Amino acid sequence: MGNPVAISPAVMINRIAHESGTPAGAHLAKVAELRLRLQTEANDQQHHAALLSPNGEAEPPLVDSGAAVDRLI
Numbered sequence: 001m002g003n004p005v006a007i008s009p010a011v012m013i014n015r016i017a018h019e020s021g022t023p024a025g026a027h028l029a030k031v032a033e034l035r036l037r038l039q040t041e042a043n044d045q046q047h048h049a050a051l052l053s054p055n056g057e058a059e060p061p062l063v064d065s066g067a068a069v070d071r072l073i
Contacts, residue, residue, distance in 0.1 A: 007066030013038065015066075016073065034073060038063065041072040 007015070017030040042061050049058035063069060 009038075009063050009066060009069045012066030012069040013073075016069075037073050038069060045072070 013031055013034045016034055017027055020030060022030040042063060046058050046060045049061075050056055052058075061068070061072070063072065
């Protein structure tokens, strides 16, 4: 699959959708589903970090590589 650190998040999401065996006509829907899952997981991690923070605030997780996408999805 290559090095997920060197892959952009958009490419990683497309690669996951392609490798899932999704038919060509439903590829965009699968990509949208994966992007929603990614955003939901990032929001959940931010909320969890805010609960553990002394001031009740936390930065959203940085999703800057395919490895971050793979970890969150």
